[in-house]
Amino acid sequence: MQKTELYMREICDDDVADVIKLWEHCGLLRPWNDPQTDIAFCRQKPNSTLLVARMPEEEKLQASIMVGHDGHRGWIYYLAIAPAHQGKGLGKQMMQAAENWLLDQGVWKAQLMVRYGNEAVKAFYNKLGYEQSQCMVLERWLDASKRGDA
């Protein structure tokens, strides 16, 4: 596959509304995750970032990925490629950028979560070398008022 050129950078204030629209188009929004809060929280912290990208000939953002580390391992969230640009290698490039960001921070293992039953996305990550962990993810809502369905 010929590599599609991408202009990648960290999110800025003017991007926030467009990134939320992108997530909506990609089906990433959940009622219990307020995207404004998630973006603001990520941007406040030195151990996380939200990368966005566009094609050279287009002003509109076409891709995003959130990456951070918890002091031990790296975590990746909100990978989104605009539907019209899926299947062109952009997802792979965004993942490589997130992995490079983690390596620069001294983190050598990346983890991410895929919903049970989302076989297409699992197949994409498998293609990139991500394997099912031998550990279960356990969770507890520390603030019950924020509780969602998953």
Ligand SMILES: CC(C)(COP(=O)(O)OP(=O)(O)OC[C@H]1O[C@@H](n2cnc3c(N)ncnc32)[C@H](O)[C@@H]1OP(=O)(O)O)[C@@H](O)C(=O)NCCC(=O)NCCS
């Ligand atoms: C999942 C998603 C990020 C993939 O991005 P993409 O740009 O379409 O994927 P790419 O074109 O970069 O594909 C990279 C490689 O994975 C392969 N691949 C992509 N989707 C695949 C699938 N469903 N099954 C098997 N392989 C797949 C490609 O063939 C390509 O292989 P190659 O490197 O050998 O050519 C994109 O479809 C998307 O944004 N989906 C909606 C949001 C979403 O579900 N995000 C993930 C949240 S966990």
